[in-house]
Amino acid sequence: MAKPRVVFVLGAPGSGKGTQCEKIVQHFGYTHLSAGDLLRQERNDPASEVGQLIHNYIKEGKIVPVEITCGLIEKAMVKSGKSKFLIDGFPRNHDNLSGWNEQMGEKAEVAFVLFVECPEEVCTERILKRGQSSGRTDDNIESLRKRFNTYTKETVPIVRHYDQLEKVRKINGGTGRTPDEVFEDVKQMFQ
Numbered sequence: 001m002a003k004p005r006v007v008f009v010l011g012a013p014g015s016g017k018g019t020q021c022e023k024i025v026q027h028f029g030y031t032h033l034s035a036g037d038l039l040r041q042e043r044n045d046p047a048s049e050v051g052q053l054i055h056n057y058i059k060e061g062k063i064v065p066v067e068i069t070c071g072l073i074e075k076a077m078v079k080s081g082k083s084k085f086l087i088d089g090f091p092r093n094h095d096n097l098s099g100w101n102e103q104m105g106e107k108a109e110v111a112f113v114l115f116v117e118c119p120e121e122v123c124t125e126r127i128l129k130r131g132q133s134s135g136r137t138d139d140n141i142e143s144l145r146k147r148f149n150t151y152t153k154e155t156v157p158i159v160r161h162y163d164q165l166e167k168v169r170k171i172n173g174g175t176g177r178t179p180d181e182v183f184e185d186v187k188q189m190f191q
């Protein structure tokens with residue numbers, strides 16, 4: 001049987017990764033797995049042995065150790081029984097990348113990285129607005145500053161790594177572009 005096809009979706013906090021993933025799911029039949037959502041779900045499970053650890057990492061805008069995140073991703077992939085995945089918000093740092101390569105390198109095919117570009121001011125405005133109703137413990141200015149710092153220091157180098165492998169497809173998710181306008185560009189990447 002063919003290996004599952006994976007598209008990683010990266011971009012700054014609030015750049016619109018989740019929004020575009022929803023549209024890709026509707027149009028192209030991918031299964032959307034958000035690493036952040038999987039971690040929040042695990043954190044909220046009272047029986048989880050790593051719930052408190054995840055809570056602390058998320059609040060500090062730090063990246064949870066890959067053994068936990070990649071374990072959750074693989075479990076969700078297997079459980080879905082599907083073969084085309086958008087993995088949103090992963091790999092976020094070198095630990096994520098090496099852990100993925102070790103655990104999943106032989107089991108899945110990374111087709112490309114969809115990189116959603118968006119200026120920090122626009123992302124900040126979106127996240128603070130989302131924070132009024134999201135219930136997310138990290139949609140506040142203190143956590144957001146830490147998340148941006150982690151993004152710049154740890155995630156941007158991962159995008160560069162995939163760029164060197166010519167695997168990055170970049171879209172403009174920024175200023176004054178509605179989600180539908182952004183999706184018009186995204187479509188080109190999937191057709």
Ligand SMILES: Nc1ncnc2c1ncn2[C@@H]1O[C@H](COP(=O)(O)OP(=O)(O)OP(=O)(O)O)[C@@H](O)[C@H]1O
Binds near residue numbers: 011012016
């Ligand atoms: N093009 C856009 N124009 C205006 N608002 C947008 C656009 N795209 C997304 N949004 C809004 O911005 C907020 C952040 O979007 P989204 O949740 O998709 O970002 P994200 O990259 O997944 O963020 P995070 O990394 O925090 O999970 C949401 O409230 C969403 O509705």
Ligand SMILES: Nc1ccn([C@H]2C[C@H](O)[C@@H](COP(=O)(O)O)O2)c(=O)n1
Binds near residue numbers: 013062096
């Ligand atoms: N690979 C990942 C993805 C997410 N996290 C943690 C840390 C993030 O700040 C938080 C929220 O992620 P988002 O929903 O904004 O993509 O989840 C992580 O540790 N590792």
Ligand SMILES: [Mg+2]
Binds near residue numbers: 017018034036
């Ligand atoms: Mg998201």
